[in-house]
Amino acid sequence: MSLSNKRIIFCLTLSLASAGLCSCSPGITHYSGTAYGYGTTWDIHLYQGSQKDVDEIVSYISKTSQVLDVEKTSCVNGVYTLNEKGTVEGDPFLLEAFSLANRVKEIAPDTFSYSLGALTSAWLESLDQGKVLDDATKLTLLEEAKSTTVSIAGNTITKAGKGQIDLGSIGKGLCLNKLKKTLDEKGIKQYLINGGSSSILVGETPNSDGNLKVYLEDAKPHYFYAKNLAISASSVSKQGVKIDGKTYSHIIDPRNGNANLGYDALYMLGEDAGLLDGLTTSFLVLGEQGKEKLNQLGVKYAFCKDGKVVYANEEFIR
């Protein structure tokens, strides 16, 4: 074989190898799943690990959601039993939820409450019928909530008072905290777990800089980049009902029992998804008075109203 022929064969081999390399170029690893829990649909994406890891996450969301569910579930040592019987041998997740709730309550004593379950239900029922909750019902249920206390001795949780416990405002965040711990232990760094667009855990994305672009629905077209952090959003515009020009929602002001707030949404970024979850709800109620405290806590935040960001402590939006 002549040298020239060898060169031709070399070129053809190189050509075929290139074509093979191109066609076999591996895509990103992507495992995904959908879970239902805490009253919403969760979107789970792992770019490392395995589908089994996704399935475990789906299962964990469902299981812990039942612990904090105010409706009857298969869980017998959760919130439902506590509300029904007044005492329960608490599931470890429930005990952690109360611990977190008490942390939030220390930070926002006036605007965070976990005993507003009955009042929240009454408001939602009334809004479903297009009505504002009447003052008599509102004040009665508010008083019941305010006079309700919870004590914990070992694993035994006891409720005193007629108020109904509802830990929904911190449930998703606490769940994300636990999931993050598991992902860290498994060495999974590339992920996105989106709990109904209001509680989100962002690891890295597989793109070059690892950032996820996050648009704010309540302040279009603003966005920010997220990587290795938790995002929490409390928005009344998504779930609110307009009556006589005022927007009413599922978020209740524990000071007066009202369901209409001054802002449409509050977004927060930080490391502790559970804490952020509780803070977004309580500081959306508190409004701009809470800005200084949020700055002290080192939380990045943005208050939105009428489609615009009205207060933000960091230039994280564009």
Added chain:
Amino acid sequence: MKNSSAKRTHIIEFVVFLLILVGIVVYLIVAGSGKKESGVSAEVTYKGQVVYSLNLNEDQTQKVITQEGEVVINVKGGKIAVTSSPCPNQYCVGQGYKSKAGDSIICAHEGVVVLIKGDEAVEEIHI
């Protein structure tokens, strides 16, 4: 004669190299366009139960029967929207058509969630 053969070989080599180059460029263009963020399907859940898994490449209209009426979901040109809902604030309808993987349309009042799925990594979300 020898020079002519060598010249022919060089031309063939040049053509082969050119083909390799063109092939790589074409691949990069195709691969680049393949990094689309568009979703390929959408999962529709009602109170947590999956009721539809819709192919976004097939135009269609589906209804979810809720306690208060019908939530109408329309797929058109690779995009999906809630086009009608009995909910009072109509936030879900106001979201319009969406197509990006990871995007969702949530009708909290009716308990209906549309979640767009894709093969690619999620690079942006709307919260």
